[in-house]
Amino acid sequence: MNINRLVHPGFWFGKTSEEDALKLARLGAGGFCLYGGTRAEVSALTRALRAASPHKKILISADYEDGLGRWLPDAELLPSNLALGAAGDEELAFEKGLLTARQAKSLGVDWVFAPVVDLADHPDNPIVNTRSFGADPALVTRLAGAFMDGLARGGALNSLKHFPGHGNTATDSHLALPVLLATKQHLLERELAPFCALLPKADCVMAGHLLVPALDDQRPASTSPKIIGELLQTEMGFSNCVSTDALMMKALGDEKQAALSAFLAGAHILLAPEKPFELMEFLHAQKLPEDKLRRAEQIQNLLCARADEIPSPTQAAAFESTDFSARAARKALTLSGAPLTLKPGETLHYLDTGNDENLSSAPFLNTLAAHGVRVEKFNGTADKLAVLCWRRYQAFKGKIGLSEEEIAQVKAALRRAKQHLVISFANPWTAGGIPAGGRLFTFSPSPAFQQAAAECLLGLFTPQGKLPVSL
Structure with missing residues (x-):
């Protein structure tokens, strides 16, 4: 496996150099996560990155949790998950997923990092809030499952996040490391309940940058063998993709060591590092386990195949006005x-x-x-x-x-x-x-x-x- 394929750099329109992104694509990056842009800019960039890559297929992802309008000024902002939680309507959740998938696919984005299945049960949580479907695990499970069905119908990959549950914290992991204080039994009954129920539908689980002492009092979830390898992959039986949350977030400290730890813990994708070139060079200098590299390659090949199962609609069709x-x-x-x-x-x-x-x-x-x-x-x-x-x-x-x-x-x-x-x-x-x-x-x-x-x-x-x- 080309080790660089483990790395999926972020691309911030107006900030990231397109020349650097194309160089990363030529080096064999497995995909890119896009932030911002217009419809025309996103469409042009996805074509350029795929043309530059030596791989038959690369995965282009984005955090289109509330549709493309949360990031693109020329796309509609769809209802928040919490709004759908208030409506309690699975058909609306399905429709949101379908619209999001069709619009994303029409621009060349085949992987939507959603749904958020964290619980909205902490009033001071600065980063979950309306991204959640609500405080009740059963409600979250029901609506997130319908949203995932909509994504699948539209041909987009999904990702459950942020494992094992980011809701009951008061810290933004973009700035510092949140700590989730709860017993394992409590976690199983609440935070982990939506994950447990929805894993059969999940293309990917995104591991959160948060410390959960009841599960591992030493390592954040995104770098923890106990949480990724033992809990998620062994106890819960999840065999599909595991991705880190964005590595450029400030919760983890040194991103190269964090990325290595995440890979060794069981992650298959190292997402959005601050310094992707340096991370690639660092990974090449390590003796990475061959079995883990083979598994990561298999996982990414499977995702690429699933992403191409449903053809992309035209932009005109995907962005038709709806009520x-x-x-x-x-x-x-x-x-x-x-x-x-x-x-x-x-x-x-x-x-x-x-x-x-x-x-x-x-x-x-x-x-x-x-x-x-x-x-x-x-x-x-x-x-x-x-x-x-x-x-x-x-x-x-x-x-x-x-x-x-x-x-x-x-x-x-x-x-x-x-x-x-x-x-x-x-x-x-x-x-x-x-x-x-x-x-x-x-x-x-x-x-x-x-x-x-x-x-x-x-x-x-x-x-x-x-x-x-x-x-």
């Missing part, structure tokens, strides 16, 4: 407490908070305006006030809640309004901590979900969702 997000929004929106109703001619004041990414509220405001409601920024007093909470997970950020200053500002505004509603467009726990008369949860800032939130205030439909987490 999927609008239908999902009507089933997912969840109301807690008193509603806030609006009629044409009334005025709604609004206050934005937690909008780090400068997300546009235009779909929400314009929908209200189109129905004759005047919308104005909160200026110190209001008859009817909507607090719009935008904060959502973001890698390398390390936090997800509102700051004390933001909470104080919101509470002061609520005191000066006769009626008020907090609308959480992402992290549900932001709204849970605010003493508002009512709370509306959309779990997604996408235009379709903003429009649905406005229609809800206008009384055009009644929210049907149920909170998939405990606040």
